[in-house]
Amino acid sequence: MYRYIIRRILLMIPTLVGVAILVFVLMRLLPGDIVEMRLASEGAYVSEETLDKERARLGLDKPIWQQFVNWMWGICRLDLGESMWTGQPITYEIGIRFQVSLQVAVMSTIIAVILAIPLGMIAALKQDTWVDYAIRIFSIAGLATPSFWLGIMIILAFLIFFTWAPPMVFTPIWVDPVANLSQLIWPALATGYRYSAVATRMTRSTVLEVLREDYIRTARAKGLWEKLILVRHALKNAMLPVITVIGLEFAFLIGGLVVTEQVFNLNGIGKLFVDAVGNKDYTLVQGLVLMVAFVFTITNLVVDILYAWLDPRIRYQ
Amino acid sequence: MIQNIRSSGIGIVLGLIITLMFAPQGIAAEKPVYGGHFPYIVSASNFPSMDAHREVTFAVVQPLAPFYSLLIKVNPENPSDPTDFVGDLAESWSANKDETVWTFKLRKNVKFHDGSLMTSKDVKASFDKVIFPPEGVISSWKGYFPMVEAVEAPDDFTVVFKLKFGTKAFIPAVATPYLWIYKADILAKDMHWYEKNVMGTGAFKFKDHVAGSHVEGVKNPDYFIKGRPYLDSFRAIFINKQAPQVAAIRGGRALINFRAFPPKTRDDLVKALGDKITVQESPWNCVLIVTPNHKVKPFDDPRVRRALSLALDRWEASKTLSKIAIAKPVGGCVFPHHPLGLTDEELQQNIAGYSLDIEASRKEARRLLKEAGVPEGFKIKFHNRGVEQPYKVLGIWVIDQWRKIGLDVEHWVQPTAQFYATLRAKKQAYAVSMDFNCRGVVNPLLDITKFLSDDIVGNQYAEYQDRVLDELHGKIMKEIDPVKLKKLLFQFEKRVLDEEAHQLITLWWNRIVPHHSRLKGWKISPSHYLNQDLVDVWLAKE
Amino acid sequence: MAVDRQILEPSTPNHLAETKRSKWKQAVFRFIRYKPLGTVGAAIVLFMILVAVSAEVISPYDPLETDYINMFTPPDFTHWLGTDAFGRDIMSRIIYGSRTAMLVGFTAAFIGATLGLFIGVASAYFGGRIDLLVQRLLDIFMSFPLIILALSVVAIFGTGTEKVIMAITVPLVPRCARVVRSSALAIREIPYVDAARACGFTHWRIIVRHMLPNVVAPYLIMLTAFQGQAILLEASLSFLGLGVQEPTPAWGLMLQGGAEEYAESAPWMAIFPGLAISIAVFAFNVFGDSLRDVLDPRLRGAK
DSSP states (O other): OHHHHHHHHHHHHHHHHHHHHHHHHHHHHSSSOHHHHHHSTTSOOOOHHHHHHHHHHHTTTSOHHHHHHHHHHHHHTTOOOBOTTTOSBHHHHHHHHHHHHHHHHHHHHHHHHHHHHHHHHHHHHTTTSHHHHHHHHHHHHHHHSOHHHHHHHHHHHHHHHHOOOOOSSOOOTTTOHHHHHHHHHHHHHHHHHHHHHHHHHHHHHHHHHHHTSHHHHHHHHTTOOHHHHIIIIIHHHHHHHHHHHHHHHHHHHHHHOHHHHHHHTOOSHHHHHHHHHHHTOHHHHHHHHHHHHHHHHHHHHHHHHHHHHHOHHHHTO | OBOOOOOOHHHHHHHHHHHHHHOTTOGGGSOOOOOOEEEEEESSSOOSOSOTTTOOOHHHHHHHGGGOOOSEEEOTTSTTOTTOEEESSEEEEEEOTTSOEEEEEEOSOOBOTTSOBOOHHHHHHHHHHHHSOOTTOOOTTGGGOTTEEEEEEEETTEEEEEESSOOTTHHHHHTOTTOOOOOHHHHHHOTTGGGTOOOOOSSEEEEEEETTTEEEEEEOTTOSSTTOOOOSEEEEEEOOSHHHHHHHHHTTSOSBBSSOOOHHHHHHHHHHHGGGEEEEEEEEEEEEEEEEOTTSTTTTSHHHHHHHHHTOOHHHHHHHGGGTSSBOOOOOSSOTTOTTSOOHHHHHHHSTTOOSOHHHHHHHHHHHHHHHTOOTTEEEEEEEESOIIIIIHHHHHHHHHHHTTTEEEEEEEEOHHHHHHHHHHOSSOOSEEEEEEEOSSOOHHHHGGGGSOTTTOTTOOSOOOOHHHHHHHHHHHHOOOHHHHHHHHHHHHIIIIIISOOSEEEEEEEEEEEEETTEESOOOOSSTTSSOSOTTOEEOOO | OHHHHHHHOTTOSOTTTSOHHHHHHHHHHHHHHHOHHHHHHHHHHHHHHHHHHTHHHHOSSOTTOOOGGGTTOOSOSSSTTOBOTTSOBHHHHHHHHHHHHHHHHHHHHHHHHHHHHHHHHHHHHHOHHHHHHHHHHHHHHHHSOHHHHHHHHHHHHOSSHHHHHHHHHHHHHHHHHHHHHHHHHHHHTSHHHHHHHHHTOOHHHHIIIIIHHHHHHHHHHHHHHHHHHHHHHHHHHHHTTOSSOTTSOOHHHHHHHHHHHHTTTSTHHHHHHHHHHHHHHHHHHHHHHHHHHHHOGGGOOOO
């Protein structure tokens, strides 16, 4: 077991290094640069000389390989550097937004799980009946509706019927839980509905699979109540792939909620991403991508470990 | 000569009309109430740094201006008048006969937020930083002061500007809303301190800043104007997408978006909130310009460029597009209806493309194209910025108008960063593009530098050099007689827009700011950088 | 080909006697009878393709034609779905928009799934170090959130329909490769393959004749799933201003224009494109779901 874990951790490293190289190269392929964006964007006239001086200050005039080495060396010391746009440390910039994104991700996942597991089970139990169809239509509608459109509709509904808008500024939950929740519950719902769709279908199909297994038939033949059968046997085994799916989706919630954050004006990672890419803020984008990749790989690792622990067959691949 | 520049008749009347039409409550009649917290929207993600001397984006001014003071500023009682300035830190100012020496007398009771007294050395240090930045310091406003020779502080409360030549461009330049007065002692220790910190003399003290989220300020009890500010505190909230902005205002989470809303949004808000919403409108000191690249055939031929301008029915567009876009006033190179610019009649009679007879114009356009050898159905790729208001809207209109003179136009839209990259590349990366000219204080003499040769100014992207214009501008800068100045400006505009058709003005922008009626004491100005210090703002009881 | 025939027609006693065409007809009928939801999905998809192809014929107006007198008209008899901010007919724009959606959806999904198919199969077949390397590469691309990868591609190569297709295809490839690889791995382990190698069959022949047929099922499922994802991604990219550009009609673009500013006073501007997207994605998903139920023997019901 330990060897498995260590192997997986070691495999993470080349992945992360690959991500680092990819994002580094990608950023430098983008046209335009941050100095122009910042100093010349609103039509003011700044001399070429001034722009060059600023580029030198940011280290953009050094050869590419040197910039890369400096950056990687910084990573090894856990120093992500400073944002080229604001000059603040990247850990500070990301830290503020991470709070918001994390909370939305957690809340979305909770909502998704609350919706998906019971619905998926019922749909599997009543396969091909109208209940099954209704649940499947409900969940696919969640997949099909653009979540930002859903978000806009939610906000609109509140405005039209209650002349109420959610708070536009984030307050941490320990400072003011009411303000915090009344801001974040709506994006969590809009996103959670979407993610519950994926989880519902996965739950349904794995429960269906398990229900066909021999030992379930045996349990039924023994005369146990259907409910007990499900809860004890089916659920435990069906949870494995569901956990995988939920784990993967959770990782995407951090940093992937770009449009939803725009609609609800959440000061989250997705918004930071879009702005950073738009500003050509190399260091910030690199730091962000690495962080997101790290979260993704760790989540993958945790899920795979859970999987291997619960199902010994997988370990020996 | 005391030079408190007062407006011409047109300016006063304009200001009065705007005030009366759009402030039915009668701003002057009510008595201000003390107290209250003022949340407002800044239409951006965040600001790059806190130093307005080096940044050019309104995302710096709108949240941070309340912490600082300027030397002189646009009159907050009459901000729509582009020639009316009042003193902020300056009590009064005067000039010598040929306007080459300007003397400013400072107030004596101004304190920084740390308690120290503001003196002339602070003003000198701040202006030196802007006009004569030391090595390693970037000043984005240096280009506004080519006429300044030196800044001196003969005594504690007097500042003297020595100019190389007298010019009408000087006073509006000094009123630029980015020229905050910093503390000399701090600048002496660290020129970069103000990029991440706040220390000013404004009506509000800095409380908090959460990157990407908001800025908070509280009342400064020692502000140098007794009885001000009225507000207890404010919070500037960063929201950069329109849907949540409108939601915030409708839901009462914010009282105003200081930038602007498009006409339809204004209509929606009025319909939804009735008389809880007040709308203020003003011509905006921003204009969209069609820029043909002079190095790309056939746009090197002035006949072709003229034809492109003749095809545009500006007067009609002003009526129809203003319903869906933030564009409306028709003008030349100079801010519409500015005393130094062309009147509507002068435009209609003298400049190509401004005639009221659009059929004749379009016929002429077709004739010119034929003469220049441009075939029917000629393909043009029109380069534009990927921002809805008013770029894409006006772009779609321009394409539509050019189709009417037999051109086949494709819309090539790029997001902001790539858009600038293409413009600045200067390797004939585009054939015809949309460009813009946005300024803060209306300062026609400096605003028209956009049209000078591209080896003199860095933001002319049409890739041409016109020495006649450059010389003309040199004369304009030095002419202090208003009548002669107006004649020179007329010549300038005629050459740019008509004779050479170097660049084509489409429409000037229209600033529409609907806000909660509770918000009082703020009057709209031609630019979203102006009048942001919140000194006179107060909130009526609910 | 013996494998999938068995899946589709378990109860046919003497398949040698029937012709291939009537076997397909039987399969289709069985699909309609047992998978009504999937059939509805398939029907909607076919309808959309029809609309997209015949846009010039059935569209009442020119989608690019502006009409400043009739801006923002609500749905009525002259404009069944109303007009937008420039007076352009919304129904026509939705009809032409289906063309963009189908184009973007099909191309991106097809290229993405097919590339993923080849990469996944090759990686599973060759195994060893190659597999490890490809796995890492796939991991790297999967670690980027979908939309960030798309953002970068658009930022580098610009906007426009072709670039959007490219931007959407890139993130889809590793996802398909992953799934296909797991299925292909199962085949890899069978001694059958080693025996074939021993007989001297080439890599190519073994892959095509023995591995591909077994991964057709997950491939088809991913293909249909990707359609829906591609359409949604296009909508998101357009909403951010990075997708197809004005004045080309595209559903995501129409959503952006409508939803942002006019959601309350002219709701039809946002509702109809939103509905179009939802229905399209819904149809693809439902069809793909039913396809999976049919092709994967473990999931078929007791019937």
